[in-house]
Amino acid sequence: MSTKIITPVDEFADCLPQEYKELVARGPYREPRSVEDLGTFKEIIEEHPHCAGCGVSLGIRLLAAALPSPEDTLIVGTPGCSFFGLVQTALNYSNTAFGNQNAVAAGLKRMLQIRFPHVHKDVVVVAGDGGIADIGLDLTLHSWFRQEKITTIMLDNEVYANTGGQESGMSRQGRVLNMAPQGKRFPKIPVFEMAKVSGCVYGVRVTVASPRKVGRAVRNAILVAREFGPTYVQIFTPCPTNMKFSPNQTLKVAKEAEKDHYTYEEFLSTEVATYLAQL
Amino acid sequence: MTASEYRVLPGPEGYLPPAAACMGVTLPEPGEALVEGKIVPEEDALQRIAEKLLAARNPVFFPGPLVLWAWREGVAEKAKAVLELVEAAGARVIPMPDYRPKYPMINPAVEINPNHPNLTIWHNRIDVGVFVGVHCHYANVALKIIRGGTDCYTIALCGEMGHEDAMITLRSVDTAKLRRLTEAVKALAQAGLPRAAGEHGRR
Amino acid sequence: MAIQRVVTPEHLFFEAEREKQFITGSEAVREAIRRANVDLAISYPITPQSESMHLVGDIYAEGYLKEYFRGESEFAVMAEVAGASMGGVRVFTATGGPGTLRAFEMFPTWAGARLPIVCTFLTRGVNSPLTIQPDTIEMAFMLDTGMLMFHAENAQDLYDMILKAFVIAEQPDVHLPVGVFADGFFVTHTREQVAVAPADLKLPPYDPYAAPVPVMDMESAPVRQMRDPFVMKSNFISYAAHASWQQEILAAQERARKYVHRYLEGLVDVEHPEAAVLVVTSGTMVSQSREAVAVARQQGLDIGLVKVKSLRPFPREEIKTLARQARTIIVPEYNRVGWLCREVKAVVEDTTKVIGGPRVFGGMTMPPEVVLAQIRRCCA
Amino acid sequence: MYAAAKIELEKCIGCKLCILSCPEPNVLLYLPETKQVSVNQQRCKGCGLCVVICPKDALSVSSI
Amino acid sequence: MTRQQREVAPEYLFFEAPGKQVFITGSEAVAEAVKRGNVDMAIAYPITPQSESMHLIGDLYAQGYLKDYYRAENEFAVMAAVHGASLGGGRVFTATSGPGTLRAMEMFPVWAGARQPIVCAFMCRGVSLPPSIQPENIEMAMLLDTGMLMFHAEDAQDFFDMILRAYVIAEQPDVHLPAGVFVDGFFVTHTRSAVMLPPEDIKLPAYDPRRTPVPIFDMETPPMRTIRDPLLNKSNFISYLANASWHQEVIAAAERARKYIRRYMGGLLEVEDSSAKIFLAASGTAVSQSREAIRVLKDEGIQVGLIKIKSIRPFPAEEIATVTSHAELIVVPEFNMGGWLAREIKAALDNNRRVVGGPRVFGGMTMPAELIVDEVKNALRNRSRAQRSNS
Amino acid sequence: MRNSKTFIRMSGLGGQGVVTAAHILGMAAAKDGLESTVNPFFGAEKRLAPAESYVRIATEKIYERGEVLFPNIILIFHPHVITLGKCYTMPFFAGLQPGGMVIVNTDRAQDLLREDERAGLMRLEARVYCVPATRVAVEVGGTELSTNIAMLGGLLGVQKLVSQEAVKEALLERFGGGKFVASGTTAALDDVLKSKFNRLAHLVERNVAVLTAAGGSVEEYHLGD
Amino acid sequence: MSEGLFRISPGFEEVMPAEYKELVADGPCGREVGVSDLGAFKELIEEHPLCAGCSAALALRLILASLPKPEDTVIVGSTGCSSLAFTQVAVHNIHSLFGNQNAVAAGLKRALRLRFPDKVKDVVVIAGDGATVDIGLDMVMQSWFRREHITTIMLDNEVYANTGGQESGMSLRGMVLHMAPLGKRFPKVALPEIAREAGCAYVAAISPAQPKRLGRVVRRAILVAREVGPTYVQIFCPCPTNFKFRPDESLQKIKQRQKEGAFQVREYVSPEAQAFLAELEGADHEE
Incomplete structure (x- = not known):
């Protein structure tokens, strides 16, 4: 690990922009922070251009606060709304072709294991439902089949939000959306169930209405991925803009989903359970 | 290769002009430097940089991440050498702490960004800008944009092979070379080169 | 279903009264597809x-198409329309930039399988770096x-070309x-203003049994039929068969010239072919050039304009002939590589006449002033 | 046109629920000295999620 | 291990x-x-x-x-x-x-x-x-x-x-x-x-990730706030310009490669018999086939030079123009239907009437030297016929 | 190079309706029998981010497209566009044609322009106008979502580019009946706007009132002062 | 199918090759034949170039014999060994690209439904394990998610056989193969279970070692796909060439694996499909 890259040369410390001074002084790099500590430290995500009340950006904020060692974390994403917030995070973030994130992450993780055999470099995929469940599904599943030691986090807003509100595989049946003018004809893709039968050793389904659970899930998923294999966290991050509800209703929408199709669920192997109990 | 006829001069060069490398300008070999698109002995270039810095109305150094952050051995010392040069040249420092497209925008008074370096040049009315410690790709992108849209005279102190789109570029710049440049500036200043009017000095 | 009347292409294109929208x-x-009698579209x-x-989804909901759905990726969509086209229906889809590259392997397949799919490519830059802005680089790959x-x-061309492409x-x-690019x-x-034919007219339906290859429906002979067979033997005869198949595709492209002439009214449009300097370009760059050419002519400069409408087949002879009498040819483009310039140089005999550029890309606009400056230099 | 959250400090009990439900980073800050929350209005987008979540009605959104 | x-x-x-x-x-x-x-x-x-x-x-x-x-x-x-x-x-x-x-x-x-x-x-x-x-x-x-x-x-x-x-x-x-x-x-x-x-x-010496023009992704290289491929999130003139400049830098980088291709590969192309008036210009396996054809033609008293193009990007446009400045005929045999190499060569030369694109074989067929020989002879016949009718 | 044409750049912040304003203006021009093209600034921009749209109006056919780099008129929907630089077209006034016009939505004209900007505009013999568009929108239209229409009112107050009747028809077409193609955010705001009025006619009527009121409250900002 | 498709035009009967005459006279079209009748009718597949002892070829034969309505069946294949046999099959079949078979099939099925709304047209995908579980997995699963009315059959020989024996997602953990020089590091992908989760109405894993059961499974899968939703059949057919056993050992190998518990015949039937099958087959027909 290297906090050196967040250590300014003394001579230049003064001339850094304010946000960097804050990151250096109060960022989460040197002592561990969690979701609980939000509001008391300088977050690694700076301002972002997400819409007011955006569930995705809340999800990003929460997961960014939950990273067990942000100074050794690399995030791999894909085009979509999540890009906008993730690009502002104070860590390495890669974003290339739509849907290739789990393949990029696999290559990256393996190379970092070669180059830093004695350091845990956490490679975390953070992407939307379109990137993971539609166009990148095969690459997602194969990273799980192959037991890559990466964490995959889906920010599920149940729509292609960034391109203007099209039906995604994770949209709910019956939803009328762009490209589904008569309502979606098939159910939400059961990616969470897929994860169970495709080799993930730990998985959580959660919503942004339960921030502490999000924090715990992300942290566990990353720690488990280091030791055992692929892990998956699916976070419901409702989109007020495309689903046309008022921005202050995001958490209510998420909360209601918790009683309905987005109940909290966790799965883990016994091995993993023992490991987590020890932590 | 025959020497290129193409001169790399301060802009504004116009609407998306080609990169100098595509106009036949080649990078210097060890011991050489590029001044306005022509290969010259390195010593000549040191001299030209000193002249440009001292004649400038508002010279500004743009240190990049490679010297701003104490990420590896030797950086602190190199940074110190950069600051000695800044001091000798009576220049200011505006950092390039990272390369991301920043939301909602950069504050051009306090930082420079390779994707739109022209904003910082315009805002601060910089007539001579010096790049140091910036990854080559980002330096090249920035230098091209500056030459396309502003009249700033750019100097690149590169740790690798140099930059065709800067008006003056040194290659393989290490701490020792920085110190040699500082000496050249000091010597010229002592000789009493007249300086253009205008506010300067470190913030 | 929406009630529409089938008319001849000639009527729809040239005779029916048009309304400006x-x-x-x-x-x-959408307006083109509304009148195109398309069976199925995939997005x-x-x-x-x-x-x-x-x-297009909306007019499906209104009953102008029989089937429509969202596929899972561009590669899948292009495969899905291929399947539908083999099944004997008229299909439509669209993509752009990275989507084009993601699906890339399918395009030679469509051609090789002789599928008359019409796909609209709304071009943009490709990664890296990521951009969603206009750029025609993907056409170079195609x-x-x-x-x-x-x-x-422009939008008018887009409307007309899609219908005529079918x-x-x-x-x-x-x-x-056919790829219709914009x-x-x-x-x-x-x-902008677009003149369209009445919405209650449509093209005649696709007749799968007039195709040069059997349709895959178990209704057409022969029953023992594979689309499209591996030339699975490794010997001279199979290689020759494969090569001949490719030549037939090239030949089909050549045969298309006649229809491009008939329906698009030529592979190129030319204004002032006698001029000493010609701007040769395609797509939006034609519009930018029109403005520059108009000003230049007002100023007395001897300049003409060639709009290339069809890139495949390429107006080989047309451009070669035009170039013989011109002194200089300017090829401005919206991409970094200058693929149109390369095409033009490959058919013009004296390539010293051809000036590639100005070129802009990455989403930048080409101000007519920049084209005008190039014209001034060349007319000087 | 531009609205931002405002806090009535007398009502704030420092439960931090608002901080955890705000999609914007570094907008709602927790002040350990007073055990209360403050708002950076410059960066607030006025979505109102904090208003809805606050158990004490300490937050409101209004034009700035 | x-x-x-x-x-x-x-x-x-x-x-x-x-x-x-x-x-x-x-x-x-x-x-x-x-x-x-x-x-x-x-x-x-x-x-x-x-x-x-x-x-x-x-x-x-x-x-x-x-x-x-x-x-x-x-x-x-x-x-x-x-x-x-x-x-x-x-x-x-x-x-x-x-x-x-x-x-x-x-x-x-x-x-x-x-x-x-x-x-x-x-x-x-x-x-x-x-x-x-x-x-x-x-x-x-x-x-x-x-x-x-x-x-x-x-x-x-x-x-x-x-x-x-x-x-x-x-x-x-x-x-x-x-x-x-x-x-x-x-x-x-x-x-x-x-x-x-x-x-x-x-x-070879190991790759040195510290000498890269872009930061490496390891959270050991500054800046820690790094995105590769960064330019999407603004849509405005300045971002377009940054994007365009980035592309120009990619082109410029390929230009800089020429020097190293000369150093390590001995040039972007190789020429045999540069005094010839007729050239075969080819790349890949078509070069080998051309070598055979040149031998056959030589036996028949026709002197033909060879241009083997090794680097396709960057393309040796100037080199080809120089080598062929005195050439009367350049035949370009290819293993594909599109004839992309002929297109490249035509676009690089002033007078491309001299260029004959072909023979082309594809679909797995091989290219007998005789096919190239015939192409050269045909082109020569056409040329002399044209000259006769001109005179 | 285009004396018979008017090229307009509208700069504002996401959510202020710059795209809709351009659309309505362009459509009105078309209804008046003029040639017009309209395009938004092409981006994945979110609310409150800088946004621009462009309108070209002429008596003859317009070919050029893309962003307007050389405007005759610049509409500024929010003073922050220039005072806080919430715009990426920089330097902001670059490209403004000699004799051009700038219209700013503001109540307070002071501190609007930096000294160098003022000097530059004077060199171009440009004219600057202020219109309190947001205030008029709230007072007359009952919603700040009508700011964009007030800006158009300001524009028409100083230059009769299109007729009021045509604007009214364009409003009817834009908000009435059939589905209009808009981005997700715009569509959501449309719904909000429509919900403010119980009938379409009412919406149009109030917006026309905004248009007129704003046209009457434009004031020239004297660069020389 | 149109009536004339299998009828030789008057006057040409004599000149047609024998195999066609046989197909017309003795083929399975319009007749109720199945696996049990093999040998008693002219099969849809003529000769093929697959290796001796190839159990995939056997599986293919059995599948073709089990098609409930061959005269209205279109098959979509993919790159791999099986595609070499398909040129010889007497139903319309498509080879497009490696891995895109389910996408092509989805488009085709929808097109045929448009053109023949009153007729059953069965679209059956038959592809290898590489095409199904590796390169084409996304399109396979999305066709299930979308509830396309098609049947997907995997000929699972646990290796990329056609390209010379590389590891596939269906290879067993530990197998040393090309591109897995130290042995495969992860388990065989549980595609039947994934299929069940992904919305398939009927899923079965079977082998040609039980030909009649295979025939019944294929038939069920196709019938369920017509009425209920997507179906998936995975057929274990080990490859003598790449796994280097004698051609005559193919079926033995399957049985051996079955005995070890490493391969299990299994069927997952959704309640809806169950009800449909019960009505179709009658309760007494159940095993």
Whole structure:
């Protein structure tokens, strides 16, 4: 690990922009922070251009606060709304072709294991439902089949939000959306169930209405991925803009989903359970 | 290769002009430097940089991440050498702490960004800008944009092979070379080169 | 289903009275498909193409198409329309930039399988770096896929070319896929006057049994039929068969010239062919050049304009002939590589006449002033 | 046109629920000295999620 | 298990180390190159005629020459995964062919735009449809504008040499672009020929992730706030300009590669008999066929020179113009239907009436020397006929 | 190079309706029998981010497309566009044609322009106008979502580019009946706007009132002062 | 199918090759034949170039014999060994690209439904393990998610056989193969279970070692696909060539694996499909 890259040369410390001074002084790099500590430290995500009340950006904020060692974390994403917030995070973030994130992450993780055999470099995929469940599904599943030691986090807003509100595989049946003018004809893709039968050793389904659970899930998923294999966290991050509800209703929408199709669920192997109990 | 006829001069060069490398300008070999698109002995270039810095109305150094952050051995010392040069040249420092497209925008008074370096040049009315410690790709992108849209005279102190789109570029710049440049500036200043009017000095 | 009357292509294109609408390029796509008697369309989101496929979805809901759905990726969508086309229906889809590259392997397949698919490419830059802005670089990649390629200047062209593409593509002696290209945003998102035929008219339906290859429906002979067979033996005879198959695709492209002449009224449009200096270009760059040419002519400069409408087949002879009498040819482009310039140079005999550029890319606009400056230099 | 959250400090009990439900980073800050929350209005987008979540009605959104 | 090999300077490995001649296939030559390439990681996916070389590289991995290797799920995923591995700061290798190239198409401009010195071998074959596994290099036409460097090997020796040299050229800090090394499948991959190899206990110096023009992705390199590929999130003139300037820098980087291609590959092209008035200009296997044709023509008293084009990107436009300045006829035989090389050459010359594009064979057919001979003779006949009718 | 044409750049912040304003203006021009093209600034921009749209109006056919780099008129929907630089077209006034016009939505004209900007505009013999568009929108229209229409009112107050009747028809077409193609965010705001009025006629009527009121409250900002 | 498709035009009967005459006279079209009748009718597949002892070829034969309505069946294949046999099959069949078979099939099925709304047209995908579980997995699963009315059959020989024996996602953990020089590092992908989760109405894993059961499974899968939703059949057919056992050992190998518990015949039937099958087959027909 290297906090050196967040250590300014003394001579230049003064001339850094304010946000960097804050990151250096109060960022989460040197002592561990969690979701609980939000509001008391300088977050690694700076301002972002997400819409007011955006569930995705809340999800990003929460997961960014939950990273067990942000100074050794690399995030791999894909085009979509999540890009906008993730690009502002104070860590390495890669974003290339739509849907290739789990393949990029696999290559990256393996190379970092070669180059830093004695350091845990956490490679975390953070992407939307379109990137993971539609166009990148095969690459997602194969990273799980192959037991890559990466964490995959889906920010599920149940729509292609960034391109203007099209039906995604994770949209709910019956939803009328762009490209589904008569309502979606098939159910939400059961990616969470897929994860169970495709080799993930730990998985959580959660919503942004339960921030502490999000924090715990992300942290566990990353720690488990280091030791055992692929892990998956699916976070419901409702989109007020495309689903046309008022921005202050995001958490209510998420909360209601918790009683309905987005109940909290966790799965883990016994091995993993023992490991987590020890932590 | 025959020497290129193409001169790399301060802009504004116009609407998306080609990169100098595509106009036949080649990078210097060890011991050489590029001044306005022509290969010259390195010593000549040191001299030209000193002249440009001292004649400038508002010279500004743009240190990049490679010297701003104490990420590896030797950086602190190199940074110190950069600051000695800044001091000798009576220049200011505006950092390039990272390369991301920043939301909602950069504050051009306090930082420079390779994707739109022209904003910082315009805002601060910089007539001579010096790049140091910036990854080559980002330096090249920035230098091209500056030459396309502003009249700033750019100097690149590169740790690798140099930059065709800067008006003056040194290659393989290490701490020792920085110190040699500082000496050249000091010597010229002592000789009493007249300086253009205008506010300067470190913030 | 919407009630529409089938008319001849000639009537729809040239005779039916047209109404002017103030619409975007994306809406022009919808209006073309509304009149195209398309059976099935398949969509996948990508900017700036999505809007046109949303609108096609809407007219599906109104009953103008029989089937429509969102596929899972561009590669899958292009495979799905291929399947449908083999099943004997008229299909439509659209994509752009990275989507084109993601699906890339399918395009030579369409051509090789002789599928008269019409696909609209609303072009944009490709990664890296990521951009959603207009750029025609993807067309450079497509030149040797075997597809026919038309380049629309504006929403009007887009409307006309899509409709005409179906008719040209489906000629039994052509029967090839057609890409109708338009510069993303510059065309898709710009609102302008477009003259369209009445909405209650449509093209005649596709006749799968007039195809030069059997349709895959277990209704057409022969029953023992594989689309498209591996030339699975490794010997001279199979190689020759494979090579001949490819030559037939090239030949089909050649045969398309006649129909491009008939329906698009030529592979190129020329203004002032006698001029000493000619601007040769395609797509949105034609529009930018028109402005520059108009000013230049007002100022007394001897300048003409050649709009290349069809890139495949390429107007080889047309441009060679035009170039013989011209002193200089300027080829401005919206991409970094200058593929149109390369095409032009490869058919012009004296390439010293050809000036590649100005070129802009990465989403930048080409101000007519920049083209004008180039014209001034060349006329000096 | 531009709205931002405002806090009535007398009502704030420092439960931090608002901080955890705000999609914007570094907008709602927790002040350990007073065990209360403050708002950076410059960066607030006025979505109102904090208003809805606050158990004490300490937050409101209004034009700035 | 890691293999004990000594790192040596590229110059030593290429020009000074003692050579030993072996009789191997092109696929084996790839493995021999990778063995000496100090490659960290390779990722594979089956496709004919590429598979064999990637099998052999798997064996190298088992023997400890590479540190990681796996089979991925498809070509797009392979190219994405090597992209990720290269972001991580190591030297990577992969290979593909024809349809595989097209399946992964979207990734190649990504590599170039992200300034990654990935070396990928392309064992060219026909693309669908109809499917063919036979040699044909149409895929090169589709890669010309990806921003990658492109080298076209004539035979197994070239293939071995070019892969190793590609790493050295691609990784120069002022270049730092992906390089594709192309051969015509089967003609090279499955043909056994004499190849001169340096000793196997030496290898290239390791890739230095600290000398890159873009930050490496390891959270050890500043700035920690880094996104590769950053320009999407603003839509305005300034972002467009930044994007355009980025592309210009990719082109500029390829220009800078010329110097290193001259240094390490002895030039972007090779010329034989530069005094000739007639030239055959070709790349890849068509060069070998041309050599045969030149011999036949010489026997018949017709002097024909040869231009072997080794670097397709950057393209030796000036060199070709200079070499052919006095030429009267340039015949360009190709293994594809599109005739992309003829198009490139025509666009590079002033008077391209001199250029005859052809013969072209494809679909796996071979190109007998006689076909080239006939093309030359036909062109000469046409020319003299034209001259007669003019006079 | 285009004396018979008027090229307009509208700069504002996401959510202020710059795209809709351009659309309505362009459509009105078309209804008046003029030639017009309209395009938004092509981006994945979110609310409150800088946004621009462009309108070209002429008596003859317009070919050029893409962003307007050389405007005759610049509409500034929010003073932050220039005072806080919430715009990426920089330097902001670059490209404004000699004799051009700038219209700013503001109540307070002071501190609007930096000294160098003022000097530059004077050199171009440009005219600057202020219109309190947001205030008029709230007071007359009952919603700040009508700010864009007030800006158009300001524009028509100083230059009769299109007729009021045509604007009214354009409003009817834009908000009435059939589906209009808009981005997700715009569509959401449309719904909000429509929900403010119980009938379409009412919406149009109130917006026309905004248009007129704003046209009457434009004031020239004297660069020389 | 149109009536004339299998009728030789008057006057040409004599000149037609024998195999066609046999197909017309003795083929399975319009007749109720199945696996049990093999040998008693002219099969849809003529000769093929697959290796001796190839159990995939056997599986293919059995599948073709089990098609409930061959005269209205279109098959979509993919790159791999099986595609070499398909040129010889007497139903319309498509080979497009490696891995895109389910996408092509989805488009085709929808097109045929448009053109023949009153007729059953069965679209059956038959592809190898590489095409199904590796390169084409996304499109396979999305066709299930979308509830396309098609049947997907995997000929699972646990290796990329056609390209010379590389590891596939269906290879067993530990198998040393090309591109897995140290042995495969992860388990065989549980595609039947994934299919069940992904919305398939009927899923079965079977082998040609039980030909009649295989025939019944294929028939069920196709019938369920017509009425209920997507179906998936995975057929274990080990490859003598790449796994280097004698051609005559193919079926033995399957049985051996079954005995070890490493291969299990299994069927997952959704309640809806169950009800449909019960009605179709009658309760007494159940095993």
